[in-house]
Amino acid sequence: MHPSRPRSDTTCIDPGDRLQLHVPRGTLLFAVEGQVHMVEPPRWLAEQMVSVEQHLSPGQVHEVGQDGWVQLTALAGAPARVARVPPPAVGPRLAAGLAKMRRAVALLARRGIRMA
Template sequence: MKEHFAPRHLQLDAGESLFFHTKAGSALISTSGTLLVTGTPRWLGEQVFRASTALEPGQSHTVVQSGWITVTAQHGGAACVLDTAWAKAPGRTGNVLLRYFSGMTRGVRAWLGRVEAI
């Protein structure tokens, strides 16, 4: 049986926090407001450490380790969480984008090769 994951949309008021479980490889995308993402607890030496990342609108963060993360809205905001199944299977749109950008890379390399030859 295949698991199908739907994106989760989070809406937070200023100062509100949400504590939830997510898998490694999931993407958290800030759609509005400033968000503070605090990762899962890890050991650093003999102390527990939790890395934090601030996200402005339009920025994304990839979860490194499965576990419980905290999302805090500093000025109110919204986010979308895409689970790992979406990252592993980009679908038709993702494949089109991959082909487009790989074609751009080849074009830029060819152009740079001509510029260096001059």
């Protein structure tokens, strides 16, 4: 396996069974076989809590948009296998650059300069 490529975990779910997985934002869920109903963690949208739901068929991929618990249900018919690929780790140079950018934005905000 390539060192910068994240390792995937495969989960099997029996038909009708439900599984909850805690995943970070950016995790890819890949339906390997079977039909899966996926519900993302709830998030705020215009003063309402909403959850993204999607049916995944074999070969379909979904990127999780929010940290939290994802609920997977194998739909009737056959067991389902879902591969979970975590988001790539942020390298030290990128992390340092983001920290520097956050400090610069905070400094501008303290001086009353707004960024458009």
